[in-house]
Amino acid sequence: MTDAAPDPAPSARALLREANYLRFWGTRWLGSFSTQIQSVALGWQMYALARETRSVAESALMVGLIGLVTFIPVLLLTLPAGEAADRYDRRKIVVWCLGLEILIVGALAAATFTDSMTPGFLLVAAALFGACRAFFNPANTALGPMLVPRSLLPRAIAWNSLAWQSASIAGPAAAGLIIANSVGAAYLTSLGLYAGAAILALLIRANTRPEVNAGSRWQLMKEGLAYVWRQKIVFGAISLDMFAVLLGGATALLPVFARDVLHVGPEGFGILRAGPAIGATIMAVWLAANPIRRRAGLYMFGGVAVFGLATIVFGLSKSLWLSVAALAVLGGADMVSVYVRQTLVQLVTPDHMRGRVASVSSVFIGASNELGEFESGLVARFLGPVGAAVFGGVGALAVTGLWARLFPDLRRADRLE
Template identity: 45%
Template sequence: MQQSKDSILRQSSFTNYWISQILSSTSFQMLSVAIGWQMYSLTHNAFSLGFVGLAQFIPMVGLTLIVGHVADRFDRRKIVFLCRFIEGGIAGLLLFENLVGTPNREQILLAAAVIGACRAFEGPSSSALLPQLIPTENLQQAIAWSTSGGQLAQILGPSLGGLLYSLGPSYVYGASTAALFVAGILTCFIHVERSARELKRVSIRSLFSGLAFIYHRPVILGTISLDLFAVLLGGATALLPIFAQNILHTGAWGLGLLRTAPAIGALVMSLIFAYFPLKKAYGPTLFGALAVFGLATMLFAISTNMIVSLVALFLVGASDVISVVIRSSLVQLQTPDEMRGRVNAVNSLFIGTSNQLGEFESGMVAGFIGAVPAAFFGGLGTIVVAGLWMYLFPSLRRMRSLSEG
């Protein structure tokens, strides 16, 4: 009977965690659409959009070492709760400003910076919280479900944000405020067995301990750095507007389909992982997925047919999720609970850096040699990196179990 109660409690906690994650991520996507659109409407300046992205990116990089340490010193639920309520408060302030007038450029940038700082704290704390909710043997499935929620948010968030913004910016900010507050409340109903930890003295060594931990574990270092460089080179999605207009000769609706295809592929694959978790051959599967990622990117680059391009992008998203689930499961299982906040903070930095710099790299290369060669050689580069990492990290290539060091 006690085991049954524990099982129900864990299932309820994970359900609250999953729903709150979807609400939080969807709200962030909606706010990104609204803030970006409103900033451009006010300034009609592309540089202003760049500053919005910079305002969100700088806190993620600058606070990496601090947020990881905070996640390992304090109750992770309270950190996530506080972040979501602050984000909801910022959305509420933007709602108020739009009801009484229009927020200015500085107010929007400040809001973006505060939201970016909150997301910097929320991400590692939320990731480190997940292993405390479910048994170790179910962790891979839980990560797959969590990934599916994130992909669902990426599909729903931008479209819902755009739809609500067409009615008026207040609708986006109002919906985001409500969703973030609900997400925060749901976080309070998450039960963990170890929510408090001993407060140890903060030192330079402890701040950098997450980096040191990863550096001394070749399997973790290999998989995180592999994802960084593979995504960095294979960032063809940043070039989608060029492909839509100049190569596939489609309109805004076609661009929307192209942007949605990778997220749908990722959602489908994450659901497959949730029901049919990988049991063996993690290393070969990881490198095989990256090969598919690279080949699909190359196929997209040379395609002039809309259907072929959508299929290629679907495969890009699906293969990328395989890497995400394996990497996340590996990091969580091989990291002690007292270190998970710091290690997940470094992991989040790698992910964010690869996405941001990958888009920058793709844009710069496309500016010099054209979009098609840039995307094609980017996919080819991903395959080359995968081959190089197979040589540099033989333990990762031979990995058959997520518990291998």
């Protein structure tokens, strides 16, 4: 490999000329916005119901249970979901999953408005939502690269992350304002956004059915697992993200911090939830205009290390605005890691295997996010919310050092080309 300057990346304007990709991007943004509102409402409502009869520590554990029951279906369904994304029309899978999510939030709204909501109902809804996401994530992840030329893929990945992160700013902030008046209205808002996402997905006019390899379903599922295991850069990247975020998932405790640590109520809760996405969106905009060209592996490890440090600052903060600033830094650092991971995985994975590889990746991501919520709630049960956040940040730093040693090829990864 020479040190010659790489060819200029295609202009971002070229991406804007891809009409089907723009519809996909709109689907992703609306779906992400809806998911954020639904997630905030689930966590807030669970904590409020639990606090009627339980202590702060016990209620924090109940919030963590939402993450656990969301992750279990993802774990159980990941292999068939990935195989389905590599066998069937990916756009249709996305539409069906969005339709089922509309039914879930409709049921949540009905139970809330009729005053029949219980913690058990919330956990069942979270489990059903996890089952939908088990199929949605690999199909959606594998769909995007089908809609753009390969030369535009790094920019498209940055814009995909921008869709998620910008929705993650607006979603929690909007949810906090809506929940302050009505949790049921938050679920109805989520329903409308899911419907808009489904309509845009239906408008995509492209061949979104992958070429299917010969072999039984079980053989194809095993092939996907074997591929991830053999590609050490892929395995190292997704496992680094999993363990770092699993241990450092302090954002799962935001309902606890908002109500009983910082005492800022639902409005402050929405601001806190938007904090990581503010930093991540700023970073995503920067990366979309200035893609990482060299030393990608070092950028990834640096991002995870900063993520851990910012988590510690957040845990120790007693000020709303210092907490928001720490969360913003945390989100920006995580965005760097996510950008490098997603680009590496997409570039080295052939299209006919993207669904299966994405499904394996979604298990790791689910473990880091949903299972991380349970881990944070469980640790908070014994160390309290502040202790749990600090513990998670220290754990993320330890994982960074260990993975840098275990995966030298990932550390030395250079160009995202």
